[in-house]
Amino acid sequence: MSLQVELEQQRNVLIVRLRGELDHHTADIVRFKMEDAILRGRCDHVVLSLRDLQFMDSSGLGVVLGRYKLVKGRGGRMVVCDAHDNVKRLFELSGLFKILSFYDNERSALAGLEVVS
Amino acid sequence: MSIDNHMKLSFAARSENEAFARVAVAAFVSQLDPTLEQINDIKTVVSEAVTNSIIHGYDNDPSGIVHLEVEIAGDTISILIRDEGRGIEDLDIARQPLFTSRPELERSGMGFTIMENFMDEFEATSAPRQGTSLRMKKRIESKKSIVQLIPRQGLGAWISNGSDLRRRVILKMRRSKGSSR
Numbered sequence: 605m606s607l608q609v610e611l612e613q614q615r616n617v618l619i620v621r622l623r624g625e626l627d628h629h630t631a632d633i634v635r636f637k638m639e640d641a642i643l644r645g646r647c648d649h650v651v652l653s654l655r656d657l658q659f660m661d662s663s664g665l666g667v668v669l670g671r672y673k674l675v676k677g678r679g680g681r682m683v684v685c686d687a688h689d690n691v692k693r694l695f696e697l698s699g700l701f702k703i704l705s706f707y708d709n710e711r712s713a714l715a716g717l718e719v720v721s
Numbered sequence: 722m723s724i725d726n727h728m729k730l731s732f733a734a735r736s737e738n739e740a741f742a743r744v745a746v747a748a749f750v751s752q753l754d755p756t757l758e759q760i761n762d763i764k765t766v767v768s769e770a771v772t773n774s775i776i777h778g779y780d781n782d783p784s785g786i787v788h789l790e791v792e793i794a795g796d797t798i799s800i801l802i803r804d805e806g807r808g809i810e811d812l813d814i815a816r817q818p819l820f821t822s823r824p825e826l827e828r829s830g831m832g833f834t835i836m837e838n839f840m841d842e843f844e845a846t847s848a849p850r851q852g853t854s855l856r857m858k859k860r861i862e863s864k865k866s867i868v869q870l871i872p873r874q875g876l877g878a879w880i881s882n883g884s885d886l887r888r889r890v891i892l893k894m895r896r897s898k899g900s901s902r
Contacts, residue, residue: 629736631849635827659743659761661768673746690761697838698819698831 605628609637618647619710623656626664630670634667637658639674648680655686664691664697672704677697681705726752727792734785736805742789743767749791750798753861757851763798763859763885769832770802770855776821778806778853794862799839803854809847816845 607630609619618641626634641647650671668684673683685707687695695701707713728749732738743764750763772785779785789799809815815822816837821830837843842858 613750625737625740627736627768629739631827657766657821660769661765661772662831662835663772665831666827669829670827683888689759690765694765694831694835697835698829 606634609634610645611637611641613641613645613647614714616646617651617714618642618645618649618650619651619653619714621653621656626657626667627659628663631663631667638671642671642674642678648678649717650675650680650682650685651687651710651717652682652684653710653713654684654688654691655709657688659692660691660694662698663696666698668676668704669698669700672700681717683707683713683716685710703706707719725794727738727790729746730787730789732784733783734781734787734806735783736772736775736781738787739768739771739775742787745799746789746886750793751863753793753796753798755861757836759859759861766836766839766857767802770800770857771835773855774802774804774853776826776828777809778804780807782862797886798859800857800859801854805852808849808851809845809853810849812845812847819831842894849866 607622607624607626610623612619612620612621618638620638621635622634624630634638638650642650652668672682681703684695686709687706692701692706695704705716707716726749730742730745730897732741746767747760753758755763763781767789771789774787775781775785778787785804785806785855788801788803790803792799814820816833817830818834823827833845836855836857840857840859844856845853847853
């Protein structure tokens with residue numbers, strides 16, 4: 605069981621696609637790769653694209669919350685798209701649903717960010 | 722027809738084994754023919770409990786052993802996850818949503834809340850230096866057990882049971898939304 609992190613930069617937006625399972629074991633990869641890309645690529649905003657994320661637990665919530673704080677602290681926004689129902693449920697339970705915006709797909713997520721960037 | 726079955730696993734407190742444990746439990750309970758959502762709930766709670774033992778019980782020391790037992794009795798599964806680690810000083814505080822003893826590790830503090838929400842019954846026992854045991858139960862209203870209900874109680878009873886179930890799920894969702902505020 606593993607996790608792949610795919611990064612793509614579109615202007616000042618970093619798109620992070622997670623494929624596989626996000627738990628305590630795989631959380632560090634996401635943390636380091638995202639941190640590196642945000643700081644080095646000078647990205648303002650982040651789209652977390654979760655279509656291929658099959659599993660996430662509270663360790664995943666911790667990583668997402670940590671990156672959200674980083675992005676927000678730099679004046680940017682982080683949005684989530686394409687999340688499976690089981691992943692959405694965890695965001696709801698933790699209250700993260702209220703501070704992150706959720707979109708159906710990457711295109712609408714990028715369009716949503718366009719308004720503020 | 723009731724299935725009675727059980728299994729036991731002990732493994733090293735290594736983070737690689739979080740995925741192993743949840744997949745093993747999912748495979749074992751699949752004989753009850755659970756829905757995808759039920760499987761996901763079970764995988765999530767096993768992941769939470771095992772992660773707690775590894776991080777908090779054993780402080781990531783791989784020489785620690787995590788014990789996992791699963792029992793199926795009728796349509797109910799019982800899960801016991803136990804460690805012999807450092808234990809929890811105050812369970813009431815540990816169970817508060819968003820509480821974490823290790824904020825420096827970016828823990829969300831949602832583990833207990835998730836386990837309590839996703840399972841029908843949840844019980845934790847712990848004492849400092851004596852480890853922690855988590856016992857959880859969940860009823861699997863599987864396709865198999867629903868089909869068995871129809872001829873016995875009639876379709877009408879089954880439908881009203883169903884709506885009662887839906888009410889319970891909605892109530893549970895409202896409760897969980899309330900607790901996140």
